[in-house]
Amino acid sequence: MKSLLNIEARPKSLIQSQNRLRSFLLYNLEIFLETIQFYSQWKINRNILYRQILFTGFEALGIITLIAVVIGGLIILEGNSILTNFGQSKLLFTILVSVITRELGCVLTAFIVTARSGTAIATELGNMVVNQEIEALQSFGISPISYLVLPRLLGVIISMITLSIYFNVAALFGGWIIASLFHPIDFLEFMNSLFQELLIADIILGLVKSFFFGYIIASVSSYQGLQVSFARTEVPQRTIKAVVFSLSGVIVADIVLTLMYYFY
Amino acid sequence: MKLKFRYTEKIIGTFLLIAVVIVFSSILFLLLNQKFFERKYVYKAKFLDAVGLSQNSPVYFKGFKIGIISNFVLGDDNYISADFEVYSDFKDKIIVKSALYKAVNVITQASTIEFLQSVEDGEILAEGSLIPAIDVPEGKQLLAQNRVKKIGDPLNSMLINLEGLVENLQKDNNPDEGALFRALVNLADAAEQLKKLSDNINRDLDKLSNKESENGALYQVVVNLNDITRDLKTTTALTNQILKKTDLAISNYSKPDSLGIKLIDPTGENIVNPLRKTFTQLNEILPKVQSFTEYLNAQTTDITLVIDDLKTVLRQVQQTFESLNKNPLIGPGGTEMNQSYYELNQKRPK
Incomplete structure (x- = not known):
C-alpha cells in the first residue's frame, strides 16, 4: 500500500482532501497497518517509545499527583458539606469512586496529557515536516508512521493508562487525607469502605477510557503535526488544532464509552 | 536529564510496574471481597419492581453480606425475576419459607436488600428455588402466616400488612371477596337506620314535651x-x-x-x-x-x-x-x- 504520507501523494490524499474526517480515518487505518512493521523494527523504535513514556508519563507524574490529591480532597470537602445535611455521609465513598474512577481520573489525565504531550507531538512533527526530515526518512525507505507516529502513539497510550491509575490512587488518598480532617478514620477502614463501592467494571472502564483517550490524543496530535505543509507559521496553528480536536475527541469518546457502560 | 535518559528503562519499568501492581492488587482485592472464587448457590428471587435494583446488589442478613442479586429481568407476569447468588458460607441460612425485603432510599433510590429468614426451623432450601420478596403475593402470604418477620420500618410493615389484607379481600378466588366493602355498606346502612331511629325518638320527645299538644x-x-x-x-x-x-x-x-x-x-x-x-x-x-x-x-x-x-x-x-x-x-x-x-x-x- 502506498503511504498516505508520501510527498507526491499527500496533496492528493490528505492536504487537499476536502473530507477531513475521511482523511483522518485513512490515517488511522495506515497506523493500524503499520503496527506490524513497528514490531519488526522494535530495537530501533523502543528507545523512542521509552522516551515518549518518560516524557508523557513519568515527567507528568508530579502534576498529575498534585491535581489528583486536590480534586479528591475537594470532592470529599464539597460532598461532606452537602451530604451530611441529608444524613447520607456514606455516599461520599460512592461519589468518590464513581467520580474519580469512572470519570475525572481519565478525563483530567487526558487534559493534562493533551496540554503537555499532545502539543509537543504536534509541534515536533510539524517542525520535522518543515525541516523536511520526513522526506529524508522516506528517502531512506523508513516509514514515518512506524518510526515517528507509532512509538509516540503507544507511548501516549501507555502513559495515559498508567497516569490514570496513579491519578485514581492519588485522588483517593487525597480524599482520605481530607476525610481524616473531619473525623479521624483508619486508612484500612477507609479503603475497605471504598472497595465496598468499587467494582471491577469501574477499573476496567477507567482503563478502557484511558486507552481510547490516549489513542485519540496521540493520533490527532500526530495527524495535525503531519498536516503542516511548508511554513513554520503553520506549526502553532496545527498545535492549537491538535489541542482543540484532541479535547473534543476525548469528551465525545467519554460520552460514548460512558453510555456504552451504562447501557450494555 | 542525562541521568534520566541513562536510566530510562529502569525508571519506565518501575513506573509501569507499580501501576500494574496497583491495578492487579485492586482487582484481586475486589475479587476476594466479592467472594469471586467461592462457589455461589443460585436461587430465584422475585420482586415487585426493579426500583433501586442494580447488578450485583448486595443482600444482607443480620448485617452480613450473604450474596448478591444478579441478572434481573421483567417477567411475563410483570414481576421482576432475578438470580440470587448466595455465598457458600451462608448456604445453611437459606431455609424454606424465607423471603427478601427490598428497601429503597427515597433520596438516592438505592436499594438495600435484606434476607428474612423463616422464624420456624426448616429444611435448607434447594438450589434454584424461589425466594420471594415480601411485596409480591408469595411473600405477602409468608408475611401473613407470620413465617417471616419484617425487621425495620414498622410503619411500612403495617402498610404492607394492610395492603395485603385489602388485596386478599379483593381477590376473585377469595370467598370473602368484597367483604370489606360489604362491611362498609352494612355500616352505612346501620348508620342510616340509626339516624332514622334517632329522628323518630327526637320527634316523639318533641311531641311528649309539647305542653299544648294532646300527646304531651x-x-x-x-x-x-x-x-x-x-x-x-x-x-x-x-x-x-x-x-x-x-x-x-x-x-x-x-x-x-x-x-x-x-x-x-x-x-x-x-x-x-x-x-x-x-x-x-x-x-x-x-x-x-x-x-x-x-x-x-x-x-x-x-x-x-x-x-x-x-x-x-x-x-x-x-x-x-x-x-x-x-x-x-x-x-x-x-x-x-x-x-x-x-x-x-x-x-x-x-
Missing part, C-alpha cells in the same frame, strides 16, 4: 309527679303532726290520775295498759309507715291510689286520736287537728 304525655307525667311529690310532702308533714299528737296522748295516758280513769279502770289492767301497748306498737309502726311513704314517693303515678288509701287510713287514725283527745274523761281535747285536717283536704290531689 311526658309533660303530664312530670306535672303529675310534681303534684304527687308535693302531696307526699304534705302527707309527711301531717304524719309528723299525728306523731306529735300520739306522743301527747301517750303522755296523757301514761299517768291516768283522773277520776274517770280510776272509775273505769282502777287497776289499769283492763283499759289503760292494753291501750298503752297499742299506742306503743302504733308508735313503732309509724316510722315504718313513713319509710313506706318515702318508698312510694319513688314510684309512678299508679301509687297515687295507694297514697290516697293511706291518707284515708291516716285520717281515720287521726279521727280516732282526735276523738280520744277530745274525750273529757281522758284528755284535754283541741281544735288544732281540725284545722290541719282541713288543710290536708284542701291540698289533696285531684
Whole structure:
C-alpha cells in the first residue's frame, strides 16, 4: 500500500482532501497497518517509545499527583458539606469512586496529557515536516508512521493508562487525607469502605477510557503535526488544532464509552 | 536529564510496574471481597419492581453480606425475576419459607436488600428455588402466616400488612371477596337506620314535651309527679303532726290520775295498759309507715291510689286520736287537728 504520507501523494490524499474526517480515518487505518512493521523494527523504535513514556508519563507524574490529591480532597470537602445535611455521609465513598474512577481520573489525565504531550507531538512533527526530515526518512525507505507516529502513539497510550491509575490512587488518598480532617478514620477502614463501592467494571472502564483517550490524543496530535505543509507559521496553528480536536475527541469518546457502560 | 535518559528503562519499568501492581492488587482485592472464587448457590428471587435494583446488589442478613442479586429481568407476569447468588458460607441460612425485603432510599433510590429468614426451623432450601420478596403475593402470604418477620420500618410493615389484607379481600378466588366493602355498606346502612331511629325518638320527645299538644304525655307525667311529690310532702308533714299528737296522748295516758280513769279502770289492767301497748306498737309502726311513704314517693303515678288509701287510713287514725283527745274523761281535747285536717283536704290531689 502506498503511504498516505508520501510527498507526491499527500496533496492528493490528505492536504487537499476536502473530507477531513475521511482523511483522518485513512490515517488511522495506515497506523493500524503499520503496527506490524513497528514490531519488526522494535530495537530501533523502543528507545523512542521509552522516551515518549518518560516524557508523557513519568515527567507528568508530579502534576498529575498534585491535581489528583486536590480534586479528591475537594470532592470529599464539597460532598461532606452537602451530604451530611441529608444524613447520607456514606455516599461520599460512592461519589468518590464513581467520580474519580469512572470519570475525572481519565478525563483530567487526558487534559493534562493533551496540554503537555499532545502539543509537543504536534509541534515536533510539524517542525520535522518543515525541516523536511520526513522526506529524508522516506528517502531512506523508513516509514514515518512506524518510526515517528507509532512509538509516540503507544507511548501516549501507555502513559495515559498508567497516569490514570496513579491519578485514581492519588485522588483517593487525597480524599482520605481530607476525610481524616473531619473525623479521624483508619486508612484500612477507609479503603475497605471504598472497595465496598468499587467494582471491577469501574477499573476496567477507567482503563478502557484511558486507552481510547490516549489513542485519540496521540493520533490527532500526530495527524495535525503531519498536516503542516511548508511554513513554520503553520506549526502553532496545527498545535492549537491538535489541542482543540484532541479535547473534543476525548469528551465525545467519554460520552460514548460512558453510555456504552451504562447501557450494555 | 542525562541521568534520566541513562536510566530510562529502569525508571519506565518501575513506573509501569507499580501501576500494574496497583491495578492487579485492586482487582484481586475486589475479587476476594466479592467472594469471586467461592462457589455461589443460585436461587430465584422475585420482586415487585426493579426500583433501586442494580447488578450485583448486595443482600444482607443480620448485617452480613450473604450474596448478591444478579441478572434481573421483567417477567411475563410483570414481576421482576432475578438470580440470587448466595455465598457458600451462608448456604445453611437459606431455609424454606424465607423471603427478601427490598428497601429503597427515597433520596438516592438505592436499594438495600435484606434476607428474612423463616422464624420456624426448616429444611435448607434447594438450589434454584424461589425466594420471594415480601411485596409480591408469595411473600405477602409468608408475611401473613407470620413465617417471616419484617425487621425495620414498622410503619411500612403495617402498610404492607394492610395492603395485603385489602388485596386478599379483593381477590376473585377469595370467598370473602368484597367483604370489606360489604362491611362498609352494612355500616352505612346501620348508620342510616340509626339516624332514622334517632329522628323518630327526637320527634316523639318533641311531641311528649309539647305542653299544648294532646300527646304531651311526658309533660303530664312530670306535672303529675310534681303534684304527687308535693302531696307526699304534705302527707309527711301531717304524719309528723299525728306523731306529735300520739306522743301527747301517750303522755296523757301514761299517768291516768283522773277520776274517770280510776272509775273505769282502777287497776289499769283492763283499759289503760292494753291501750298503752297499742299506742306503743302504733308508735313503732309509724316510722315504718313513713319509710313506706318515702318508698312510694319513688314510684309512678299508679301509687297515687295507694297514697290516697293511706291518707284515708291516716285520717281515720287521726279521727280516732282526735276523738280520744277530745274525750273529757281522758284528755284535754283541741281544735288544732281540725284545722290541719282541713288543710290536708284542701291540698289533696285531684
